[in-house]
Amino acid sequence: MNTNGCILVADDEEIMREVLLELLSSESYTVEQAENGTQALEMIRNRDYGAVLLDLMLPDMNGLQVLEELNQLENRPEVIILTAYASIEKAIKATKLGAFDFFEKPFKNDKLLQAIKNALEHRRLLEENRRLRKTLHDRYSFHNIIGKCDRMQQVFDLISQAAPRRSTILIQGESGTGKELVAKAIHASSGRxxxxxxxxxCGNIPSDLLESELFGHVRGAFTGATNTKKGLFEVADGGTLFLDEVTTISLEIQSKLLRVIQEREFRRLGGLENIKVDVRIIAASNSDLHAAVRQGIFREDLYYRLNVITIQIPPLRERPQDIPLLTEHFIKKYSEENQRDNIGMDPSAMKALMDCQWPGNVRELENVVERAVVLSTGNTITPDLFPNNISTPPPETAFLLSEDPVSLKEKVGNYEKSLILAALDRTGWNQKKAARLLSVNATTLNEKLKRLKIKEP
Ligand SMILES: Nc1ncnc2c1ncn2[C@@H]1O[C@H](COP(=O)(O)OP(=O)(O)OP(=O)(O)O)[C@@H](O)[C@H]1O
Ligand SMILES: [Mg+2]
Known part of the structure; x- marks a missing residue:
């Protein structure tokens, strides 16, 4: 039984195929043969070969064309080119197209065997990498929500547990933490x-409009109600209604809402008929709902009705370990949207993102990454592509407000110095880049360095 892997020999010369068959079989490889490019491609599409030994001159197409076709496949075998008509140009072209190695006939058996071994090892590593990335991706992503930290993993667990039930869910979290994304994930993993x-x-709509928006109205219910209109509770029947910014809902509408949740029925504005609906309510708020109850602007009974299951999404500054994954996710998203590929992140840029406080949470990070992808001209994102508030550290307020008897002028001077040092640090003491980060021109920066006696350590 052959065990070392399966290899395809694609060559139109029978004698060549036989030589290779003998050589490779003696090394415990399984060997199959193709006489032309079309047959080779057909065989590769149907079987998982570790490597292909590909002749450059095939009767129907040349080896480089075969290689180009193979590059369309997701997990293609490694390709080793064999040719009797070697030239530097062909070898370069083959390498550019991703051939693993290039041999001129006649070749040395031991060299070829070594190249095959290396090619198979290379493919094994690639596959392992792909598998690892996929498991990582599956583990740390849930319906497009990315999160590696324990608290996000708990959010994923809560979503899975709560989604299939009918109970009302309250999602709390600062603006941009992903409340709507979580609500959509609950909907997607429910039976709805x-x-x-x-x-x-609810915060964007005036109170009287909100009422008719949610519950609908009958013709003549109020001036201007020329037609009967269904409310969102009816539109969402069987599905999910996501009420964002619930704390802004007036007390009057809150009591109507309580009734729908308890009775599962309501009346349109001006209507007499009770309408039955099956709607799952998910409410969200970026302020503390319980505090709103204490202030008397939110009904306590409604609070308890909404708060059957609460999902608290942590702000991004409390989970910096999620920043690299989120960043990778957004780079991928916006590279695809802008038809760019292989964009990477300079370590100093990643550090700047990790150091940031993100008052706008994931939404702000997403915007910063999108902007950097669009503005980047090369394949690497560097800190100068970030807006100033990201690439410059926040003011050291403790130092600014210290009670030492230091004049304002001196404090400003010290602060200026610390900003300049931070910019130089972040750009690896590249004055041009640091000047760009600080939005001053390079000569001004240079003068300041002299005046403030700043020297590279
Ligand atoms: N964990 C996450 N993984 C991937 N994308 C996220 C994540 N959290 C938020 N986002 C993205 O950030 C943006 C803002 O998310 P979303 O609208 O859900 O936030 P929100 O909490 O509802 O904000 P607001 O309170 O301002 O309405 C969206 O584009 C969303 O896709
Ligand atoms: Mg929202």
Whole structure:
């Protein structure tokens, strides 16, 4: 039984195929043969070969064309080119197209065997890498929500446990932490996926409009109500209604909401008929709902009705370990959108993102990464592509407000110095880049360095 892997020999010369068959079989490889490019491609599409020994001159197409076709496959075998008509140009072209190695016939058996061994090892590593990335991705992502830290993993668990039930869910978290994303994930993993997910931002709609928006109205219910209109509770029937910024809802509408949750029925504005609906309510707020109850602007009974299951999403500054994964996710998203590939992140840029406090949370990080991807001209994102508030550290307020008898002028001078040092540090003491970060021109920066006696350590 052959065990070392399966290799395809694609050569039109029978004698060549036989030589290779003998050589490779003696090294415990399984060997199959193709006489032309079309046959080789067909065989590769149907079987998982570790490597292909590919002749450059095939009767129907040349080896480089075969290689180009193979590059369309997701997990293609490694390709070793064999040719009787070697030239530097061909070898360069083959390498550019991703050939693993290039041999001129006649070749040395031991050299070829070594190249095959290396090629198979290379493919094994690539595969392992791909598998690892996939497991990592699956483990740290849930319906497009990325999160590696324990608290986000708990959010994922809560979503999975709560989604199939009917109970109302309250999502709390600062602006931009992903409340709507979580609400959509709950909808997607509930049995309601084929019914609508309707989101409404209660904070954006005046109170009287909100009422008719949610519950609908009958013709003549108020001036201007020329037609009967369904409310969102009816539109979302069978599905999910996401009420964003619930704390802004007036006390009057809150009591109507309480009734729908308890009775699962309501009346349109001006209507007499009770309408029954099956709607799962997910409420969200970026301020503390319990505090709103204490202030008397939110009904306590409604609070308890909404708060059956609470999902608290932590702010980004409390989970910096999620920043690299989120950044990778957004680089991928925006590179694809902008038809750019292989964009990477300079370590100093990643450090700047990790050091930031992110008052706008994941939304702000997403915008910063999108901007950097769009502005980058090369393949690497560097800190100068970030807005100033990201690439410059926040003011050291403790130092600014110290009670030492230091004049304002001196404090400002010290602060200026610390900003300049931070910019130089972040750009590896590249004055041009540091000047750009600080939005001053390079000569001004140079003068300041002299005046403040700043020297590279
Ligand atoms: N964990 C995450 N993984 C991937 N993308 C995220 C994550 N959290 C938020 N986002 C993205 O950030 C943006 C803001 O998210 P979302 O609108 O859900 O936030 P929000 O909490 O509802 O904000 P607001 O309170 O301002 O309405 C969206 O583009 C969303 O896709
Ligand atoms: Mg939102």
């Amino acid at each position: 996926i084929t019914a609508p997910f309707i989101a409404i931002n």
